Amino acid sequence: MREGAREAILGRLRAARRGEDGAAPSDFAVVREKRWPEAERLPRLRRLMEAAHAEFLEATGESWPSAVRDLLVEAGARNVMVGAGSAVEARLAEAWSGLPGGPELLRYDRPVEELKGVLFGSVDAGLTTCEGGLAETGSLVVVPTPEEPRLLSLVPPIHLVLLDPATVRDGLWQLLAEPRFANGMPPNALLISGPSKTADIEQTLAYGVHGPKRLVVVVVPGGATPSRGS
Amino acid sequence: MGADGAPPPGAGAHGFRARATAALGDPQVRANFRRAMDGLMAKRAALFADPAEWRAMRALGASIRARTLARLPELLERLEERCRANGIEVHWAETTAEANEVVLDLLRARGATRVVKGKSMVSEEMHLNDFLEAHGVESLESDLGEYVIQLDGETPSHIIMPAIHKDRQQIARLFGRKIRDAAYSEDVDELTATARRVLRRKFEEADAGISGVNCAVAETGTLVLIENEGNGRMSTHVPPLHVALMGLEKVVERLEDVPPLLSLLTRSATGQLVTTYVNMISGPRSPGEKDGPREVHLVVLDNGRSRIYEDEELAVTLRCIRCGACMNHCPVYTRVGGHAYDAVYPGPIGKVLTPQMEGVDRRHELPHASSLCGACAEVCPVEIPITRLLVRLRAEASTRRVGSTVLGAGGARSGGEALSWRLWKRAFGSPGAYRLVSWLATRLGRLPVPRLGPLRAWTSVRTAPRPARRSLHELAREKGVPDA
Amino acid sequence: MEEVGANGRPGTVYFFGTCLVDLFFPEAGLAGIELLRREGLRVVYPQAQTCCGQPAFNCGYRDEALSVARAQVALFPEPWPVVVPSGSCAGMIRTHYPELFAGEPDEAAARGLAGRVHELTEFLVDVLHVSLVDRGEPVKVTWHASCHAMREAGVAAQPKALLAQLANVELVPLGRERECCGFGGTFSVREPEISAAMVEDKAADVAATGAALVLSGDGGCLLNVGGALERQGSRARPRHVAEFLLERTRGR
Numbered sequence A: 001m002r003e004g005a006r007e008a009i010l011g012r013l014r015a016a017r018r019g020e021d022g023a024a025p026s027d028f029a030v031v032r033e034k035r036w037p038e039a040e041r042l043p044r045l046r047r048l049m050e051a052a053h054a055e056f057l058e059a060t061g062e063s064w065p066s067a068v069r070d071l072l073v074e075a076g077a078r079n080v081m082v083g084a085g086s087a088v089e090a091r092l093a094e095a096w097s098g099l100p101g102g103p104e105l106l107r108y109d110r111p112v113e114e115l116k117g118v119l120f121g122s123v124d125a126g127l128t129t130c131e132g133g134l135a136e137t138g139s140l141v142v143v144p145t146p147e148e149p150r151l152l153s154l155v156p157p158i159h160l161v162l163l164d165p166a167t168v169r170d171g172l173w174q175l176l177a178e179p180r181f182a183n184g185m186p187p188n189a190l191l192i193s194g195p196s197k198t199a200d201i202e203q204t205l206a207y208g209v210h211g212p213k214r215l216v217v218v219v220v221p222g223g224a225t226p227s228r229g230s
Numbered sequence B: 001m002g003a004d005g006a007p008p009p010g011a012g013a014h015g016f017r018a019r020a021t022a023a024l025g026d027p028q029v030r031a032n033f034r035r036a037m038d039g040l041m042a043k044r045a046a047l048f049a050d051p052a053e054w055r056a057m058r059a060l061g062a063s064i065r066a067r068t069l070a071r072l073p074e075l076l077e078r079l080e081e082r083c084r085a086n087g088i089e090v091h092w093a094e095t096t097a098e099a100n101e102v103v104l105d106l107l108r109a110r111g112a113t114r115v116v117k118g119k120s121m122v123s124e125e126m127h128l129n130d131f132l133e134a135h136g137v138e139s140l141e142s143d144l145g146e147y148v149i150q151l152d153g154e155t156p157s158h159i160i161m162p163a164i165h166k167d168r169q170q171i172a173r174l175f176g177r178k179i180r181d182a183a184y185s186e187d188v189d190e191l192t193a194t195a196r197r198v199l200r201r202k203f204e205e206a207d208a209g210i211s212g213v214n215c216a217v218a219e220t221g222t223l224v225l226i227e228n229e230g231n232g233r234m235s236t237h238v239p240p241l242h243v244a245l246m247g248l249e250k251v252v253e254r255l256e257d258v259p260p261l262l263s264l265l266t267r268s269a270t271g272q273l274v275t276t277y278v279n280m281i282s283g284p285r286s287p288g289e290k291d292g293p294r295e296v297h298l299v300v301l302d303n304g305r306s307r308i309y310e311d312e313e314l315a316v317t318l319r320c321i322r323c324g325a326c327m328n329h330c331p332v333y334t335r336v337g338g339h340a341y342d343a344v345y346p347g348p349i350g351k352v353l354t355p356q357m358e359g360v361d362r363r364h365e366l367p368h369a370s371s372l373c374g375a376c377a378e379v380c381p382v383e384i385p386i387t388r389l390l391v392r393l394r395a396e397a398s399t400r401r402v403g404s405t406v407l408g409a410g411g412a413r414s415g416g417e418a419l420s421w422r423l424w425k426r427a428f429g430s431p432g433a434y435r436l437v438s439w440l441a442t443r444l445g446r447l448p449v450p451r452l453g454p455l456r457a458w459t460s461v462r463t464a465p466r467p468a469r470r471s472l473h474e475l476a477r478e479k480g481v482p483d484a
Numbered sequence C: 001m002e003e004v005g006a007n008g009r010p011g012t013v014y015f016f017g018t019c020l021v022d023l024f025f026p027e028a029g030l031a032g033i034e035l036l037r038r039e040g041l042r043v044v045y046p047q048a049q050t051c052c053g054q055p056a057f058n059c060g061y062r063d064e065a066l067s068v069a070r071a072q073v074a075l076f077p078e079p080w081p082v083v084v085p086s087g088s089c090a091g092m093i094r095t096h097y098p099e100l101f102a103g104e105p106d107e108a109a110a111r112g113l114a115g116r117v118h119e120l121t122e123f124l125v126d127v128l129h130v131s132l133v134d135r136g137e138p139v140k141v142t143w144h145a146s147c148h149a150m151r152e153a154g155v156a157a158q159p160k161a162l163l164a165q166l167a168n169v170e171l172v173p174l175g176r177e178r179e180c181c182g183f184g185g186t187f188s189v190r191e192p193e194i195s196a197a198m199v200e201d202k203a204a205d206v207a208a209t210g211a212a213l214v215l216s217g218d219g220g221c222l223l224n225v226g227g228a229l230e231r232q233g234s235r236a237r238p239r240h241v242a243e244f245l246l247e248r249t250r251g252r
Helices: A002-015 A036-053 A062-076 A087-096 A112-121 A172-178 B016-024 B027-047 B051-070 B072-086 B096-109 B121-126 B128-134 B146-149 B170-179 B186-203 B232-238 B255-269 B304-311 B314-319 B331-336 B347-358 B375-379 B386-398 B415-429 B433-446 B453-458 B472-478 C017-023 C026-037 C054-058 C062-073 C089-101 C107-115 C122-127 C147-153 C159-165 C194-210 C219-231 C242-252
Strands: A055-058 A079-083 A103-108 A127-130 A132-134 A139-142 A158-163 A189-190 A214-219 B090-095 B114-117 B138-143 B208-210 B214-215 B221-226 B241-248 B277-281 B295-301 C013-016 C042-044 C082-084 C117-119 C139-143 C169-172 C214-215 C237-240
Touching: A002 B072, A002 B090, A036 A055, A036 A132, A036 A139, A036 A214, A062 A087, A062 A127, A062 A158, A062 A214, A087 A103, A087 A127, A112 B186, A112 C017, A127 A189, A127 B415, A127 C054, A132 A172, A132 B295, A139 C194, A172 B027, A172 B255, A172 B331, A214 B027, B016 B027, B016 B121, B016 B415, B016 C194, B027 B255, B051 B072, B051 B255, B051 B314, B072 B090, B072 B214, B072 B295, B090 B096, B090 C139, B096 B121, B096 B128, B096 B208, B096 B295, B114 B128, B114 B186, B121 B128, B121 B295, B128 B138, B138 B146, B146 B170, B146 B186, B170 B186, B186 B232, B208 B232, B208 B375, B214 B255, B221 B232, B221 B241, B221 B255, B221 C107, B232 B241, B232 B277, B232 B304, B232 C082, B304 B314, B304 B331, B304 B347, B314 B347, B331 C169, B331 C194, B347 B375, B347 B386, B375 B386, B375 C147, B386 C054, B415 B433, B415 C054, B415 C062, B433 C054, B472 C017, B472 C026, C013 C026, C017 C026, C017 C219, C026 C122, C026 C237, C026 C242, C042 C214, C054 C062, C062 C107, C082 C089, C082 C122, C089 C107, C089 C147, C117 C122, C122 C242, C139 C159, C139 C194, C159 C169, C159 C242, C194 C219, C214 C219, C214 C242, C219 C237
Parallel strands: A055 A214, A079 A103, A079 A127, A127 A158, A158 A214, B090 B295, B114 B138, B114 B208, B208 B241, B241 B295, C013 C042, C013 C082, C082 C117, C139 C169, C139 C214, C214 C237
Antiparallel strands: A132 A139, A139 A189, A189 B277, B214 B221, B221 B277
């Protein structure tokens, strides 16, 4: 019956084919040419994302753990969850060890089936890295991995993202042309351009409707885990 | 009678005209839509401020969609193959009933009884919520606007902003009535927080998530979903089962086709450069991953699309990327709102799509509910010539053309109307007849005549047109303007 | 060959008056003819002309539309430009005749006609490059852009360019200028309630400008908006742009 559906549909479509007249190649010049000098990319991304209510925190490879800690304390966050085995986990564990009080470091170290209650119920913040940013639209490129699961950037009310300014590209078109994506898409890839929002009531913007209420971009030149001794 | 013998929803006291008239009499509906559409038009215009960029983007969007349609059967097969390789199971459905059965079977086989839904117009075509509820499955809309209207037992009045017909007071009263423990508030932030509280629990508990698809990439087997709220990600990433629903025209050939279409879509729809989330799904949870659905299924729905595809001119209907710009700019939609159309897709594209899906005999009123002003076609980001298609469907409704593949073609022929146009042809098709008509009009046209039929309608808000005392033909002769 | 004057202008033009101008606004037609003659052109008005066929075409009665359109095509055999005091009818001929006549024996003639049709203000500006001297008293006017002029015929800037040449004319922008007035031919009688809502809003926008006149290049819009203005008791009157241009520049 359903196999029949497939054949019936494709059969009708094939029967209606009218040659390849409409199949001329597309001219992508207008998107290809949307580029920004490297120095303008981060400022543009920041301006656009701030307009979408994202917050920015400037830090260095050395200072970001304490900057993050200060922010979480100020936000009244009891804890922050990171991916178990991720680059940031070890760094935070080391930097925060021995410090009194402050947010508890939680690890996404089990399948979600065993963690849902905690994730939805008591995690106040999630911290992830990202693959970079897009200047055109003011977006972060987030590719979840076994170490940094999908829901870290979605379920906790605060999402913190570490961004290396050198990884800000032009736009989505340029991004998807990179071998990383063109040669095989990961199971999930995301652009995130602000905290969760809605305008479904009278076109009035409200933030944090389902996902994070706050999106904090921590700008770390050189990345989250600079080589030791540099 | 309709194609399937059912009474035509477009006719009689319950037809479009009656619903439109009722809507026009509701100052709240008119004010809500006018305010919203004015805002959306201004936001869109701000993001297409450079006319050269707009023309180039639009030409690119049209070319991508045209190329897709030219290769549609191959691309769908390719998509199926790539999805399967990625671990996404693909199902085909000719009708909405079949699609509903596919979804129900998937749910039942996994004992799923609690479903959260992301926004999907295809699921509206299927009336999926009603179907699932009737079969013991809780199916909860999680997009805030969809949640609001589901709570009120309504259907969307706009394809992007489904609850746009409601104001905050109406939503406040609804929440107060339907949500336990909801403190009455007209504050948008508080209303949003109430919905968040209810829905987060539902996401956590859900056995399955159902979503639509904005486009699907044939070369990579990728489903692309865009949204601002995060409910789409919740629905597609939290439950163990994700079922994506897609109209068969939503496929695109390559990854590089996606960015221009998304840009055109969000800028046209809501005046956004990008939505908060662009979610590209190319498979279920992979080995080692700790979250994500264990299974992803894609249901490809026809529901009349392959029939539309058969007609070379009408096939451009399938270019549509569902941005809603045509309705935002439509002077008719702005005044009567989405519910007057009694259709899943309202506004200009709905007037083209609905008669083709449901039959031009049953829905012949819709193509006529347009002044053909062309505002819709002017803003369409994929260059669908909507007014031309409306005229074509008017012709299909009244004339049974040999070889027509349009559903219900010729089924709305009116003898009286056909006679009127034959008389018109007589009057305007020969100089002699026209001379007589114009003589009568100019000599007698200023006499009082009973305000009946068209004249009564015209004079409801206007004075009756008064023909001149002498025609231009006469004046030109008198002034010695040569005839050749 | 087309007759072309020393200055690159055509020597003779056809005038296609349109049925609405013929029956409701003949003075506007005459004004259009005079505006052309004044520029030294010979104007030919074929007396057998009636209607471009748009009403039937837009309603989906293609055979009837073709029959009436065919009678018009035969009336303009010389290669002279055809000037039309209506964006809607000019748009019909230019945009839709080629498809209406596709495969017909007179397709070539129809395409030829489509290629040399001009809306009046477009012709005055783009072909004749007219310069106008205003001889009228100061007046405030507003402009109603007809949908088909803008979107079918591609005429939007030209009429305003002409009005801008008139020193004593203040052009007040109309709110929601690009929105349809609700005429739409048979739409106004098939969907009278919606059409009424549209024209009421349009008339209110016109009244809000405080202009004495609402100008347009299309008879259908003028009938519609003018009728609503009159019914609302508004001071603003409708006037075809051709008539207005001639009045302002004729002197007394």
